[in-house]
Amino acid sequence: MSRLRGVAGRDPRAGFKPDGRDCCTSVPQGLLKAARKSGQLNLSGRNLSEVPQCVWRINVDLPEEANQNLSFSATERWWEQTDLTKLIISNNKLQSLTDDLRLLPALTVLDIHDNQLTSLPSAIGELENLQKLNVSHNKLKTLPEEIANLRNLKGLYLQHNELTCISEGFEQLSNLEDLDLSNNRLRTVPASFSSLSSLVRLNLSSNQLKNLPAEISRMKRLKHLDCNSNLLETIPPELAGMESLELLYLWRNKLRFLPEFPSCRLLKELHVGENQIEMLRAEHLKHLNSILVLDLRDNKLKSVPDEITLLQSLERLDLSNNDISSISIINLIFCSLPYSLGNLHLKFLALEGNPLRTIRREIINKGTQEVLKYLRSKIKDDGPSQSDSVTETAMTLPSESKVNIHAIVTLKILDYSDKQTPLIPDEVFDAVKSNIITSVNFSKNLLCEIPKRIIELKEMVSDVNLSFNKLSFISLELCMLQKLTFLDLRNNVLNSLPEEMESLIRLQVINLSFNRFKILPEVLYRILSLETVLISNNQIGSVDAQKMKTMENLTTLDLQNNDLLHIPPELGNCVHLRTLLLDGNPFRVPRAAILMKGTAAILEYLRDRIPT
Structure with a gap:
C-alpha cells in the first residue's frame, strides 16, 4: 500500500x-x-x-x-x-x-x-x-x-x-x-525523426507526403518502412544506404524512377506498384541479392533487363498492367521480357494486362509454372544460336565469350552460372584483372569443390552464390572471404560446415536449403552477425534453443520440411525472431492452427510451456 x-x-x-x-x-x-x-x-x-x-x-x-x-x-x-x-x-x-x-x-x-x-x-x-x-x-x-x-x-x-x-x-x-502514423493528414516528416535510433518499424502510409527527409537514412535499425498511398515523386538517394531495411513499401505514389539500392542487401520485399515508373535498368537490380518479392504492377514499363535473372532468391514477381509488348531472346541489347526469366525459381509470376504478342493468352492463364515452362522451352529452342551470333564475333575468342565482361565492369559481378561445368576455367578469374568484384555467381554448375582461386577475391567480394552444384564440403578458401555477407549454398549435398566458418564475422544471410544436414551446424551458433538462416528441406532432427538465444541478430529462421519431432519450449525465448518457419516437420505440437497464426503466436505458445 x-x-x-x-x-x-x-x-x-x-x-x-x-x-x-x-x-x-x-x-x-x-x-x-x-x-x-x-x-x-x-x-x-x-x-x-x-x-x-x-x-x-x-x-x-x-x-x-x-x-x-x-x-x-x-x-x-x-x-x-x-x-x-x-x-x-x-x-x-x-x-x-x-x-x-x-x-x-x-x-x-x-x-x-x-x-x-x-x-x-x-x-x-x-x-x-x-x-x-x-x-x-x-x-x-x-x-x-x-x-x-x-x-x-x-x-x-x-x-x-x-x-x-x-x-x-x-x-x-x-x-x-x-511507430504507426498511417491514415492521417501529414504533409511532411520532420528531419528530427532520424533521432529515433531504436525504430524498427515505421508506417507513414495513406498521408499526403510529397517527399521524405534524407535524414531518415540515419535510422540504423529500421527494417520496415511503409510509405504506400502518398504523393511521393522521388525517393532520397540516401534511402538506398539503409543497411538494415528488409521491407520497403512505396505502392501508389507518383514515382517515375526507381533508385538503386547499393547498401540494402537485406531487402526482402520491394513494393512499387501503381506508380509511373517507365524504365527498369540493371543498376536498379544488381544489389538486391536477398529480394523475395518484387512488385512492379501498374506502372509504365516497356522492358525488363536480362539481369533480373541474377535475383536468384526471387519468389514473387508482379509485372501485371505495364506496357511490355514482346518477349525477346536472352542477351539481346533490348529485351522486353527475357526468356531467361524461366530459370528463376518463382512461386508467383504475374504478366496479365501487358500487350504481349509472343506468348499466348492461354499460357498466361494457366499460371506461373506453365509460363516458366514455356520460357525455358524458348531458351532451348532459340537461345544458343541467337546468343552466339550476338556475343561471338571474329574479334572474340571462344574462351572469352564464356565470361560476361559487362557484368564484371558495370555490375561488379563475376558471373559464370548455368554452364553445367565441373570446373571454373582460369580465364574466368583472369577476366577480373584490376576490376572490383563484389558478387560471385557460380550457381547451376556441377562443382564438387569450391574453386581455390576464389581466395583472390577475399578483399572485396561480399556475395557468393554456389547454389545448385554438387558440393559435399566447404573449403577453407571460402572461410577467408572476410567481407562475405551473403552466402547461397542451397541445393548441394552438404552435411556439415567447417568450424573455420566462424571467422566470417560479417555474414548476415546464409541459405543451406535442400542439402543433407541432420543437425543445425554448430558453427552457425557462433556466427553472431547472422540475421537470416534458411535451412529448409534437410533432415534436421533438433535445434539447441539455448545457443539459439545467443544469436541476438537472428530475425529469420526457416526450418521447414525437416525431421523435427520436438520443438523445445525454450525457443520461445528467442524474442528477436521475426520470422520462424516450422511447417512440414513431424512434430505434433505446436498444432497447425498455431503455426498459421505466425511467428509471434508460435513464440508465445512455446514460452507458455517452459517448465518453471
Missing part, C-alpha cells in the same frame, strides 16, 4: 471519496476486484462516454469490501492489491480523457483505440512507465508536447486520426521501436 499512499499524496482527498464508487455503475465490482489482483482491466466495447472515476482511482480509493466486517481468505486480501499496469478502454464513445490519468502511474499498456478523442490530456506525460500506447481510430488533430516524456515507450499507434503535423520533441522517444 506504500505506492498507493504516494499517489494519494498528490490528492488530499484520495481515499475519502465514497461517492466515487456510486458513480461506477457501468463497471461491475467483480471486474474491479479482479483487476486489483491481476493489474489488468479491460473495458472495451461498453458504450462508455466517459471513464468512471472508480477506474482512475482503482489504486487510490479503498475497495468496497474494505468497509465490510468480513474475514478474508488469502486470495481476498484487498490490501495486497496490484497496481494497474494494463488498461484497455477501446471501442467506446469517449470524447476526452481527464488529467486523472496521472493516478495510474504504473501503466505500461494504455489502449484507447476506436473512440472519438480529439485530444490527449497533458497528464499523459506523467505515465513514465508506459511502453505501449494505442490511440488509433480517433479524431486527434494534435499531440500534446508532454508525450515526449514517455521515454520508455516502445510502441506508439496513431493510425486513422486527423494529424497534420508531428509535435516538437517527438524525437526524444529514443526507445520507440514501432
Whole structure:
C-alpha cells in the first residue's frame, strides 16, 4: 500500500471519496476486484462516454469490501492489491480523457483505440512507465508536447486520426521501436525523426507526403518502412544506404524512377506498384541479392533487363498492367521480357494486362509454372544460336565469350552460372584483372569443390552464390572471404560446415536449403552477425534453443520440411525472431492452427510451456 499512499499524496482527498464508487455503475465490482489482483482491466466495447472515476482511482480509493466486517481468505486480501499496469478502454464513445490519468502511474499498456478523442490530456506525460500506447481510430488533430516524456515507450499507434503535423520533441522517444502514423493528414516528416535510433518499424502510409527527409537514412535499425498511398515523386538517394531495411513499401505514389539500392542487401520485399515508373535498368537490380518479392504492377514499363535473372532468391514477381509488348531472346541489347526469366525459381509470376504478342493468352492463364515452362522451352529452342551470333564475333575468342565482361565492369559481378561445368576455367578469374568484384555467381554448375582461386577475391567480394552444384564440403578458401555477407549454398549435398566458418564475422544471410544436414551446424551458433538462416528441406532432427538465444541478430529462421519431432519450449525465448518457419516437420505440437497464426503466436505458445 506504500505506492498507493504516494499517489494519494498528490490528492488530499484520495481515499475519502465514497461517492466515487456510486458513480461506477457501468463497471461491475467483480471486474474491479479482479483487476486489483491481476493489474489488468479491460473495458472495451461498453458504450462508455466517459471513464468512471472508480477506474482512475482503482489504486487510490479503498475497495468496497474494505468497509465490510468480513474475514478474508488469502486470495481476498484487498490490501495486497496490484497496481494497474494494463488498461484497455477501446471501442467506446469517449470524447476526452481527464488529467486523472496521472493516478495510474504504473501503466505500461494504455489502449484507447476506436473512440472519438480529439485530444490527449497533458497528464499523459506523467505515465513514465508506459511502453505501449494505442490511440488509433480517433479524431486527434494534435499531440500534446508532454508525450515526449514517455521515454520508455516502445510502441506508439496513431493510425486513422486527423494529424497534420508531428509535435516538437517527438524525437526524444529514443526507445520507440514501432511507430504507426498511417491514415492521417501529414504533409511532411520532420528531419528530427532520424533521432529515433531504436525504430524498427515505421508506417507513414495513406498521408499526403510529397517527399521524405534524407535524414531518415540515419535510422540504423529500421527494417520496415511503409510509405504506400502518398504523393511521393522521388525517393532520397540516401534511402538506398539503409543497411538494415528488409521491407520497403512505396505502392501508389507518383514515382517515375526507381533508385538503386547499393547498401540494402537485406531487402526482402520491394513494393512499387501503381506508380509511373517507365524504365527498369540493371543498376536498379544488381544489389538486391536477398529480394523475395518484387512488385512492379501498374506502372509504365516497356522492358525488363536480362539481369533480373541474377535475383536468384526471387519468389514473387508482379509485372501485371505495364506496357511490355514482346518477349525477346536472352542477351539481346533490348529485351522486353527475357526468356531467361524461366530459370528463376518463382512461386508467383504475374504478366496479365501487358500487350504481349509472343506468348499466348492461354499460357498466361494457366499460371506461373506453365509460363516458366514455356520460357525455358524458348531458351532451348532459340537461345544458343541467337546468343552466339550476338556475343561471338571474329574479334572474340571462344574462351572469352564464356565470361560476361559487362557484368564484371558495370555490375561488379563475376558471373559464370548455368554452364553445367565441373570446373571454373582460369580465364574466368583472369577476366577480373584490376576490376572490383563484389558478387560471385557460380550457381547451376556441377562443382564438387569450391574453386581455390576464389581466395583472390577475399578483399572485396561480399556475395557468393554456389547454389545448385554438387558440393559435399566447404573449403577453407571460402572461410577467408572476410567481407562475405551473403552466402547461397542451397541445393548441394552438404552435411556439415567447417568450424573455420566462424571467422566470417560479417555474414548476415546464409541459405543451406535442400542439402543433407541432420543437425543445425554448430558453427552457425557462433556466427553472431547472422540475421537470416534458411535451412529448409534437410533432415534436421533438433535445434539447441539455448545457443539459439545467443544469436541476438537472428530475425529469420526457416526450418521447414525437416525431421523435427520436438520443438523445445525454450525457443520461445528467442524474442528477436521475426520470422520462424516450422511447417512440414513431424512434430505434433505446436498444432497447425498455431503455426498459421505466425511467428509471434508460435513464440508465445512455446514460452507458455517452459517448465518453471
